[in-house]
Amino acid sequence: MISHVLPTYNRASLAFERGEGAWAIATDGTRYLDLGAGIAVNVLGHAHPDLVAALTRQAGKIWHVSNLYQIPEQEKLADMLVDKTFADTVFFTNSGTEAAELAIKMVRKFWDAAAQPDRIEILTFEGAFHGRSTGAIAAAGSEKLVAGFGPLMPGFRQLPWGDMEALKAAISDKTAAVLIEPVQGEGGIRPIADEDLREIRALCDKTGALLVLDEVQSGMGRTGRLFAHEYAGIVPDIMMVAKGIGGGFPLGAVLASEKAAGPMSAGTHGSTYGGNPLACAVGATVMDIVADDAFLAEVGRKAALMRQKLEGLVASHPDVFESVRGQGLMLGLKCKVSPVKLVEAGYAQHILTVPAADNTLRLLPPLNIDDDEIAEAVARLDRAADGLDA
Incomplete structure (x- = not known):
């Protein structure tokens, strides 16, 4: 029997009731670090004042x-x-x-x-x-x-x-x-x-x-x-x-x-x-x-920081990742495993990412994500990759 919502999406079994900046809070209260930002939509995160x-x-x-x-x-x-x-x-x-x-x-x-x-x-x-x-x-x-x-x-x-x-x-x-x-x-x-x-x-x-x-x-x-x-x-x-x-x-x-x-x-x-x-x-x-020049400069700085940490992640998991690519905070991890597996492993580490074609995992955080959250995001991706190493 068809669902009342037309089933054109393969949805994860997660539902979110609110958000705070780079964090999405599920209906059970679990906090997820959101590196999808609604597929590059929430450029200022959730509930920006x-x-x-x-x-x-x-x-x-x-x-x-x-x-x-x-x-x-x-x-x-x-x-x-x-x-x-x-x-x-x-x-x-x-x-x-x-x-x-x-x-x-x-x-x-x-x-x-x-x-x-x-x-x-x-x-x-x-x-x-x-x-x-x-x-x-x-x-x-x-x-x-x-x-x-x-x-x-x-x-x-x-x-x-x-x-x-x-x-x-x-x-x-x-x-x-x-x-x-x-x-x-x-x-x-x-x-x-x-x-x-x-x-x-x-x-x-x-x-x-x-x-x-x-x-x-x-x-x-x-x-x-x-x-x-x-x-x-x-x-x-x-x-x-x-x-x-x-x-x-x-x-x-x-x-x-x-x-x-x-x-x-x-x-x-x-x-x-x-x-x-x-x-x-x-x-x-x-x-x-x-559109403020100072804001855009900060995006560039954060992007360099995140890319540096992701390069370290790739080096730590050569059986999982191939390379980092992209520009600014529109980043991708070219994978040697299915990116869908990484997305699912990320759920267990309470981090949200987005799969893409060409065996790539998309990382599209809010542009106002802070340095500590970038470090925490890469740490959670590291733990997600641990279970996928050959």
């Missing part, structure tokens, strides 16, 4: 009006994002999947307005994850995502990850866009090299293709910069954002240049809930904290 205050203030005023009207909280957050990024304009969504759908529509609308409606091919990359709508799974193209859901939306071509020669051979003046994550999350915490991202930007400039970045997981300070592409010194034409932007409240966005977004006139896209006052009040508070 500034976010609680922002949500409470707004909840006492107005929750929802729809985009039929001006929304001052939305305009404030858009101003903040434009001020801190390449973007000239922002559309707010409820999730990264919705951001992906708009990004795809924006690319197609751009070329239709340029009198090239047949220029629809978007180049994407093996191992990518852009959400679970039909458009997003067509973009990623992996068998795990698309099996049973055909026919898929046409217009996507997947290339090998990191293969610049394949990209050079594929891109042309018929290409609509290149869509890429600067750091693959679901694909196994795989960063693209800065020089390759610069070359992709140059190839897009040469052919006229739009560059679309998916920073849903890598954005909002996760890598030590507000957005990961900043390390390469390039700017996209369109960028997808979600997860950390709401600090746990459902919120996403598409950021775009005026050139790329110009054809998206009134009526071409919409969202009932997107950018509602509650979400944007919280998002503006997240931006106030995370």
Whole structure:
């Protein structure tokens, strides 16, 4: 008999009733050190007092009006994002999947307005994850995502990850866009090299293709910069954002240049809930904290500390771990055992982690995790690995 909640998740037998910073407290009172952060969502941990205050203030005023009207909280957050990024304009969504759908529509609308409606091919990359709508799974193209859901939306071509020669051979003046994550999350915490991202930007400039970045997981300070592409010194034409932007409240966005977004006139896209006052009040508070240079510098310092300790962990368990990879506090442990086994062993040590593809364990702690908690996290991972050594 089917459960009342559609059983599309293999859920752990854990339930949490509250949280405090980097700690999630289960219904039986057990405290778990949370290195998943809701899959890179809780960038300021659980129950951050500034976010609680922002949500409470707004909840006492107005929750929802729809985009039929001006929304001052939305305009404030858009101003903040434009001020801190390449973007000239922002559309707010409820999730990264919705951001992906708009990004795809924006690319197609751009070329239709340029009198090239047949220029629809978007180049994407093996191992990518852009959400679970039909458009997003067509973009990623992996068998795990698309099996049973055909026919898929046409217009996507997947290339090998990191293969610049394949990209050079594929891109042309018929290409609509290149869509890429600067750091693959679901694909196994795989960063693209800065020089390759610069070359992709140059190839897009040469052919006229739009560059679309998916920073849903890598954005909002996760890598030590507000957005990961900043390390390469390039700017996209369109960028997808979600997860950390709401600090746990459902919120996403598409950021775009005026050139790329110009054809998206009134009526071409919409969202009932997107950018509602509650979400944007919280998002503006997240931006106030995370976009601060001193905060980002601390993320970088903590990331170096955590990486150093993880390198020691790998050296201590050569039968379990292969290497550390990633950027900032978007880290992965490449494993020699199933990462799912490590996740489960972690439960016994009261630590939460997230598996990913390419035999990788994801470590995505709150960005305000402290040094003692980093040390405690690695100690618990060490104990979890003890039982998995050959």
